[in-house]
Amino acid sequence: MTTAREIMTPGVECVRSSDTALDAARKMVDIDVGALPICGEDGKLKGMLTDRDIVVKVVAERKDPIGIHVGDLAQGVPVLVRADDDVQKVLTTMAQHRIRRVPVIDGDELVGIISQADVARAASAEQTGRVVGEISEG
Numbered sequence: 255m256t257t258a259r260e261i262m263t264p265g266v267e268c269v270r271s272s273d274t275a276l277d278a279a280r281k282m283v284d285i286d287v288g289a290l291p292i293c294g295e296d297g298k299l300k301g302m303l304t305d306r307d308i309v310v311k312v313v314a315e316r317k318d319p320i321g322i323h324v325g326d327l328a329q330g331v332p333v334l335v336r337a338d339d340d341v342q343k344v345l346t347t348m349a350q351h352r353i354r355r356v357p358v359i360d361g362d363e364l365v366g367i368i369s370q371a372d373v374a375r376a377a378s379a380e381q382t383g384r385v386v387g388e389i390s391e392g
Contacts (some may be wrong), residue, residue, distance in 0.1 A: 260335040261368030261376035262358045268293035271300055271325030275312045278303055278324050291357050291364055292328050293367050298356055298366050301328030334359055335368070344368055345381055349388035 269278045293335040311353040333351045358366040
């Protein structure tokens with residue numbers, strides 16, 4: 255059984271709930287990513303922030319990116335997988351929630367992230383195609 259830990263990208267960086275949208279955008283540029291996990295001051299996962307969230311919820315609404323904290327942009331309960339979850343559960347989770355990236359936790363600690371690219375490297379072409387198709391349907 256292949257696990258989430260085996261296919262994830264480890265060493266993922268977070269933005270803190272108290273960071274501004276501008277801080278998050280700069281971090282995305284600096285580390286060349288389009289999404290970052292949002293972690294509370296306690297270090298626990300609170301949600302995910304995408305570059306699209308910043309554009310739609312801040313820029314398009316003409317809000318001040320210095321006055322908006324990323325914690326205010328997180329919505330609902332974060333979708334995640336556990337490090338020891340089977341890859342099939344990861345694929346199902348991504349497809350059901352139509353998400354391109356899913357954080358991986360071990361206990362309460364964020365240990366990595368799985369993206370569509372990670373899925374493509376680890377799963378069969380058929381599984382990858384199904385997941386990507388289901389994610390893209392929305």
